[in-house]
Amino acid sequence: MTEAIPFLIDKRKDKTSIQFIVRIKGQRLRFVPGITIETKYWIDNVRWCKENKQYPEGYLNNIQIKKYKEIIENVIAEFQSNLILPTQQSFKDAIVKRIDEINMLEGGVISDEKQKEIDVQQKLQLFIPFAESYKESSDKSISTKKGYQTTINKLKEYESHIGVNLKFEDIDISFYNKLKQYLINKDHSKNYIGGLFKNIILFMGEAKAQGLCKFEKPRGFTVEREDGDSISLSIEEIKKIHDVVFTEDLVKKHFPDLRPQNMSRKLKSLNIERDRFIIGYCTALRISDYSRVNDYDLDDGLISIWTRKKDKKVYVPMHYYLKDIIARYGGLTLPKISSQKHNEQLKDICKIAGINDPVKKTITKGGVRIEEVKEKYNLVSSHTARRSGATNMYRNGIDLLYISRLLGHSKIEQTVKYLKITTKELAISLKDNPYFSGKKVISDMSVLLEGEKKKK
Template structure:
C-alpha cells in the first residue's frame, strides 16, 4: 500500500492554497548499492486555508472556522454541525484520493513490476483533471466499456458519492476482476444477463460470503447496469430488471435487549474502559441514534425542552429525541462531555464483555448460509450484542410500550411501516404479553 503525505503549496498564503502530496509506492533506483526511493509528487485540486490544516494528522483541523458563515446567525449547535460536516467532507475527499492511488497502482502493476510516475499521474489526471486529459478527445465511447470501466467512470464522475459507497464499489470491482480472471472473459453490459447473475452469485457463494453480503454486491452491479443503460444510452441486457436477478438476502439473527437487561447493564460496576462503552451504548438504547452519531453528541445538542436535536450523519436529516432520566444522568456524569468513541470493532468487543458480565446468557439459535449450506448453532445472547443492538433495542422497547410506530419511525428514519416492523425484534412471548392488555382479549367473558 502506498504511503501518502499531503502538504500545503504555500504555508504563508493569506487565502486558500492547494495541497500537493508525495506518493511513495516502492519505486526506486539503486545508487552505489543502496536503494533510493522515488516518491511521486502530485498536485491535488483540493484547496484549504493554512490555518485550517493539521500537518501532524495530515488532515483538516477540527475548528468552527469550517462552518458556513450563515450558521453563526442561528446557533452554536448549527455552527458546530456545519463545521463538522464541511471538515468531514474535505477529509473524505483526501481519503478517496488515497483509495484511488492504491487502486491505480494495483491496476498498473504487472508481474510485480511497478508503474512509472507518468502512468500513475495520467490515471490520476483522468479523475482529478479530466479536462486536461480529454482536451483532444471528441467523445467517449461508452458502448465499448465493460462493467469494471463503468465502475471506474462512476467513481471518477459522480462527486456526490460517499466514501463508504466508493469503498463498496471498489470491493465489487475487485470481485469482478477475480471472476473475469477465473472465467477468462470480460463482463460487459451486454453479456451481464441472468446466466452471468447465476454464475457470479455462485462464485461469491464459493468464496464463503453470506447471502446478505452477496446481495449488496448484486445491488451495486444492478445500479451500474442501470447507469450505463439509462444515463449513457448503452445497450444493456435487460435481464437485470427481472425478479430473478434479485439481490439475495436472508433474515439475520439480530437481538434486542429488554428493559430489564438494560437496567442490569446500567447497574454494573465496571472499569473505566468498559464504563465508557456501557454509557454510550445505553444512550443509543434510549435515543435510537446510530453509532456514528453518538460520538458527535455535545451539550449544544440538548434543548431546554428536555430533547436532543441532531442532524444524522447517514441521512443528513434532523431528528429530535426526548431525553430519558438515564440519558440525563449519563450526560451529567461526564459534565456533558461524552467520552471519545473507540473503533466499532473494539466497541463491539467490549460490549460483549459487558453483556456477559450482566449475565445476558439466554440461548439463541441462529441459522445462516455458509458456502451455500444452511448452518445452525446455538449461542448465548451476549455473543450477539453489537453497537447496532442499541437501535434495535430502542425501537423494539418503544413499540412494546405502545409508542406509535410512526412516532418511532420519525427517530429511526424508516420510511415504511413494513420496513420498520422487520427491523424490530419481538419474540412470540413478547407478542403474547403485549396482546394480553389489548381490549380484544380483556373484554372476553366466559359464558356458562
C-alpha cells in the same frame, strides 16, 4: 452530382500518389487516399491506369480509384443535401469516417483517430471502472463506500476467474446465476451475496441514469437476505448493562489473562463503550449519527440531529439513562473509537453483565443452511443498540409512526420487519385499537400530526 477527379501529385517522379480534387462553390477540396502508382502507366486524359502484363498492379489501382471516387462523391452529396459547404478538414474527416465504417463492418483496419474513439467508448462500457468512479465521487458515508469497495474487489476477483472484463451489457440473468454460484462455492453467506448484488444493481442504475446503458433488472435478479446474527436486547438486559459496575475483581474473573498493567485502561474503556452503547440504545440512532451529538443538539429535554444517511432532522426525547452520562461527560460526545474496537469491547461488556443466554441462529453459507448456538453476548454489536432501542420503544406503547420516522424508514412495513417483535406481540398491541375495541381513541401522535397539517 459534383465530381471527384483523380490527379497525380507529381508527374516528374517515377512513382507518385493519387490525389482527388473536388471543386464546389469556389472551394478546392483535396483528399489523398494513399494510392501509389508508376507515373508512366497513368493515362492522363481518362484519369486511369493502364492494365497490362507490364503493370499488373494497374487493375487493383483502378478498382481502388473507382471506390474512392464513389465514396468522395457520396460524401459531397451528403454535405450538399444538408446545405453544408464543407471546409478542407470537415471534408477529410467525413471521408475518413466513411472508410472507417466500411472497415469496421468488414473487420478491417481503422484510422488511429477512430481507434482512439472506440477505445474511449469501450472503456466507458466497462463496469468496474465506472463503479470505482462512482464510489470516489459519491457523498455517501465511509462505511457505505467500504461496502462499495468490497463489491468492486470481489468483482475484480471474479473477472480474473473468468478471464473477461465485465461490460454493462454482460450484467444479465446469466451473469447473476454464474456469479451467485461462484460466491456460493467460495462459502460466502446469503447476506454477503445479497449485499454484493444490491450494490451491483445500484451501480447499474447509476450507469443507466448517465445514459451509459439501458439496464432493466431481469426477473430473478434478486437481493436475497436472511435474518442472521441481528438480535434485540430486552429492557431487563439493557438494565443489566447499564447497572453493571466494572471492578478489577470482576474483570479478572472473566479475563484472567489480562495483564495488570492493562487493567486501568481496560476499566476506562469498558465504562466509555458501555456509555456509548447506552447512548445508541436511548436514541435509536446509527452510531455515525449519535457519535456527532453535542451540547447544541440538546434542548428542552429533546435531542435533535440531522441524520447522515437520510439527511433528515429527527427529534428524540431525553431518556433518563442519558442524564447521568451528560453529567459525567459534559454532553453526549465521547472519545472517538473505531467500530471494530467498539464492537470488541461490547462483547466483553455484555459477557461481564451476564448477557449469556444461548441463542440459536441459522445462516446460509456456501449454499448450506448452518444452525449453531451462541451465547448472546457474542452477537451484540453497535447496531444492537439501535434495534433494541426501537424495539423496546414499541413494546412500551410508543407510536409506530414516530419510530418509523426516527429510523428513517420510508414504509411502516420496513419498520415492522426491522423491529424484533413477534406476530403475537403485534396483535396484543392492536387489541385496544378502536377498530377492534369499538372505543373512540385519538392518540397524542394523531393530534400532533393534525396540528402540523394545519400549520402547513
